[in-house]
Amino acid sequence: MKKIQKSIALIYGSDMGATEEVAATIYKKINIEELCVIDVYNISPSRFLDFNILILGVPTWYIGDLQSAWDEFFTEFQKINFKGKKVGFFGLGDQYGYPDNFVDGIGILAEVVKKNGGEIFGYWKNEGYDFNLSLGLAPNNMFYGLVIDEDNQYEQTEKRIDKWVEQIKKELKI
Numbered sequence: 454m455k456k457i458q459k460s461i462a463l464i465y466g467s468d469m470g471a472t473e474e475v476a477a478t479i480y481k482k483i484n485i486e487e488l489c490v491i492d493v494y495n496i497s498p499s500r501f502l503d504f505n506i507l508i509l510g511v512p513t514w515y516i517g518d519l520q521s522a523w524d525e526f527f528t529e530f531q532k533i534n535f536k537g538k539k540v541g542f543f544g545l546g547d548q549y550g551y552p553d554n555f556v557d558g559i560g561i562l563a564e565v566v567k568k569n570g571g572e573i574f575g576y577w578k579n580e581g582y583d584f585n586l587s588l589g590l591a592p593n594n595m596f597y598g599l600v601i602d603e604d605n606q607y608e609q610t611e612k613r614i615d616k617w618v619e620q621i622k623k624e625l626k627i
């Protein structure tokens with residue numbers, strides 16, 4: 454019988470490269486051998502089944518929409534069974550440019566994961582951001598995951614990543 458191992462994937466999409474860079478930093482800071490990093494542009498739905506922990510990175514684009522590769526994949530994404538999987542999120546957005554749709558992308562993905570049976574980890578306080586509305590806010594009023602604003606608060610990025618990585622390592626016991 455095949456041995457089931459703890460396997461982790463960081464799956465991200467990025468149009469202009471900011472989310473890709475944040476993904477690379479998170480990868481370095483998590484620093485465990487089992488972690489795979491995959492661009493959603495190159496993924497098939499069945500590949501999701503290989504992992505029991507998923508970290509999904511998405512920037513919000515076009516006023517409350519998913520980034521293009523996530524958008525293309527979204528129909529397939531909605532068919533994935535997340536039962537038994539732990540899923541975390543990180544989202545990039547521009548709080549001053551798009552204050553009514555700030556990091557909506559993480560909320561759009563998180564709703565699917567919840568509906569399809571996944572367990573969400575890595576909730577993040579919404580303090581230190583200035584916006585009106587966000588689908589990225591969970592019912593507990595926390596963000597569904599780490600929120601990074603490279604357009605306006607790039608100086609806080611590294612500190613935020615450090616804190617979140619420490620938090621999820623504890624939550625996941627990795």
Ligand SMILES: Cc1cc2nc3c(=O)[nH]c(=O)nc-3n(C[C@H](O)[C@H](O)[C@H](O)COP(=O)(O)O)c2cc1C
Nearest residue numbers: 467468469470471472512515516517546547551556
């Ligand atoms: C045309 C356009 C639309 C955007 N729409 C949103 C939005 O609705 N909400 C938001 O929070 N950020 C929005 N952003 C900001 C991007 O999410 C942000 O710049 C992000 O860092 C881009 O990530 P990427 O370089 O990985 O593609 C938008 C940016 C552009 C250029």
